[in-house]
Amino acid sequence: MKILLVGHGGREHAIALALARSRVHPELAAYMSSINPGIEELSSRIYNGSMQDVGSITSIAKGERVDLVVIGPEEPLMHGVIDQLLEAGIPAFGPTRALANLEGNKALLRKIISLAVPEANPIYRECVTRGQVCDTIHAVQNVAVKPVGLTGGKGVRVSGKQLSGEAEAEEYALEILVRDGKVLIEELLDGEEYSQMVFSDGVHLMPMPLAQDAKYAYEGDQGLMTGGMGSYTQADQLLPFVSESDRQKSFEILKKVIDAAQGEFGEAYHGVLYGQFMLTRSGPKLVETNARFGDPEAINVVSLLRTDPVDVFMGAATTLPDKIEFEPMASVCKYLVPEGYPETRPEPVSVQIAESVLEEEGTRLIYAGAERQRTGVVATGSRFAAVLAVRPTVEAAEEAVERTIHRLDLKGVRHRPDVATPALLKKRVEHMQRVMQGQ
Ligand SMILES: Nc1ncnc2c1ncn2[C@@H]1O[C@H](COP(=O)(O)OP(=O)(O)O)[C@@H](O)[C@H]1O
Ligand SMILES: [Mg+2]
Numbered sequence: 001m002k003i004l005l006v007g008h009g010g011r012e013h014a015i016a017l018a019l020a021r022s023r024v025h026p027e028l029a030a031y032m033s034s035i036n037p038g039i040e041e042l043s044s045r046i047y048n049g050s051m052q053d054v055g056s057i058t059s060i061a062k063g064e065r066v067d068l069v070v071i072g073p074e075e076p077l078m079h080g081v082i083d084q085l086l087e088a089g090i091p092a093f094g095p096t097r098a099l100a101n102l103e104g105n106k107a108l109l110r111k112i113i114s115l116a117v118p119e120a121n122p123i124y125r126e127c128v129t130r131g132q133v134c135d136t137i138h139a140v141q142n143v144a145v146k147p148v149g150l151t152g153g154k155g156v157r158v159s160g161k162q163l164s165g166e167a168e169a170e171e172y173a174l175e176i177l178v179r180d181g182k183v184l185i186e187e188l189l190d191g192e193e194y195s196q197m198v199f200s201d202g203v204h205l206m207p208m209p210l211a212q213d214a215k216y217a218y219e220g221d222q223g224l225m226t227g228g229m230g231s232y233t234q235a236d237q238l239l240p241f242v243s244e245s246d247r248q249k250s251f252e253i254l255k256k257v258i259d260a261a262q263g264e265f266g267e268a269y270h271g272v273l274y275g276q277f278m279l280t281r282s283g284p285k286l287v288e289t290n291a292r293f294g295d296p297e298a299i300n301v302v303s304l305l306r307t308d309p310v311d312v313f314m315g316a317a318t319t320l321p322d323k324i325e326f327e328p329m330a331s332v333c334k335y336l337v338p339e340g341y342p343e344t345r346p347e348p349v350s351v352q353i354a355e356s357v358l359e360e361e362g363t364r365l366i367y368a369g370a371e372r373q374r375t376g377v378v379a380t381g382s383r384f385a386a387v388l389a390v391r392p393t394v395e396a397a398e399e400a401v402e403r404t405i406h407r408l409d410l411k412g413v414r415h416r417p418d419v420a421t422p423a424l425l426k427k428r429v430e431h432m433q434r435v436m437q438g439q
Contacts, residue, residue, distance in 0.1 A: 001026040001310065004061050006081070007051070007072025008032035008039060010335070010368035010386050011295035014302045015070060016042045017366075018309035026310055029064050031057055037377055038367035054081035061090050068093065068314050071271070077291050078104050078150070082270070091317040094271040099261055100291040102273065106184050107148045109257075109289055116260035120253045120286045123187035133173045133183065137166055142188035145173045147180055153227060159188050191280040192241050192432045193287065195297050196250040198275070199312065200258055201320040202268025207251050209237035209304065209326055211297040212428070214419045217342055226342050227383055230334035230419035231296045232394050233304065237326065240425050241432040242279060250277050250284045257289065271316055281435055299366050299386055300331040332397035332420040333366070333388040334405065336413040338379045348378045349412035363404040364388045384413050394420055 003026045005016055012032075016039045019026055029045040030036075040046055045064065049056050054076050061069050069085055071077055071094035080097040094100075101108050107126040114121055123140060126148065127133045137143055145163065147155040155176075163169045176183040197208045213231035217223035234240070238247055254275045262269055274290035274297075293302070305312060306325040315321050338346035350373075358365055369382035379385075387408075389400035398420040405415055418424045 002066045004029045004066045004069045006031045008036040010366045011298040012072040013038040013366045014299040018302045022310040037372040051075040054079045058084040093317045098265040102289045103291040116256040136185045144186040146184040189278045191278045196275045199316045200269045204320045206324045208301045209233040219418045228296045229416040232332045232420035233300045235330045299333045329390045330394040331390045333386045334415045335383045335386045357407045361404045
């Protein structure tokens with residue numbers, strides 16, 4: 001069996017590692033726009049190209065006569081790579097262009113939720129005039145202001161964080177309105193965020209363990225938002241502040257969203273749907289959905305797959321197996337990022353990795369913004385690599401990650417030591433308790 005993997009981040013390295021441990025030992029080819037050393041090592045063929053060039057991806061898949069294409073990032077999905085692959089008769093992991101709009105068009109998502117499961121929506125309005133912007137902000141007060149389309153995680157601003165007061169919210173919303181002709185304004189939700197990802201084959205939906213990531217750059221949730229500095233999952237697949245009943249509600253919400261979207265477009269949703277939820281006083285609300293795995297969350301969840309990963313990825317592209325099992329273990333991953341990230345685009349720095357430390361600690365390094373050069377591995381400027389530990393408890397996994405990072409003693413990169421610590425988890429639980437009490 002031959003599989004073409006598209007993408008070059010930590011998410012895709014974790015997928016490559018999972019596929020490589022399958023009992024069928026698939027041959028891997030990789031299409032990347034920068035050469036991830038971890039994926040390179042696992043692949044028999046490497047292709048270098050743009051994530052928008054879906055024509056090339058399709059021709060490579062045909063030329064290599066692959067049995068399956070796995071798409072990691074959103075960009076090729078938005079450019080219709082799955083539609084092209086399906087036309088060529090090649091099984092592919094990921095939704096069609098129309099269904100990928102569950103990620104690419106935040107206003108469309110809100111409309112679908114309001115039809116399928118309105119209780120999961122915040123109050124919202126897609127504004128197309130200045131009058132609508134001003135009226136909505138004046139009426140709602142505390143808001144999230146969002147461009148309708150993709151902005152690489154950098155377009156959303158919320159009251160109390162990036163926006164202080166009505167005037168600033170209005171100014172930012174009008175800036176988007178002038179640029180895009182429309183802007184989405186939502187009621188500010190209060191609660192704790194978590195992600196529920198599901199595999200879908202268009203008929204069956206199967207949940208993955210819940211995960212919580214740490215978006216802010218620095219300890220104590222300070223600094224700018226990032227792609228995610230780390231994430232954790234529990235052995236029971238829940239989170240310290242999410243009950244089984246709330247987990248079931250989140251799963252049902254995603255099921256209704258997928259059903260409604262499939263009905264709307266008359267196409268089957270294959271691949272992963274990522275639900276970013278906020279647990280509020282009135283239950284789980286959907287902040288947004290993504291048409292692919294989260295990164296870092298994929299690193300946790302894919303590494304925990306007990307069901308053969310090829311059965312899972314091929315299954316989502318065709319028909320899912322009857323059940324998908326995960327190791328009953330906790331996992332913690334923390335990203336190492338270059339000093340200066342994310343405020344600046346740091347210059348590449350050379351990083352010396354002592355592989356023996358990873359072996360001794362029983363932890364794993366997942367490469368992301370990394371390249372191999374003659375002198376060794378180089379951190380290229382964005383998130384460099386994640387350290388992952390799988391243990392019976394979050395506490396043990398967190399300690400193993402910290403010990404590993406300490407012993408690796410890497411120069412030029414840093415991480416967030418508080419991710420998944422007992423103190424941070426306690427803070428999340430206490431925040432949730434205050435929200436439930438309406439304080
Ligand atoms: N309605 C909302 N209420 C509170 N916070 C929100 C709301 N919408 C977004 N946010 C915050 O902003 C972040 C980014 O928004 P999101 O819609 O996920 O856009 P993207 O990930 O594309 O930047 C969320 O993870 C959440 O922390
Ligand atoms: Mg988001």
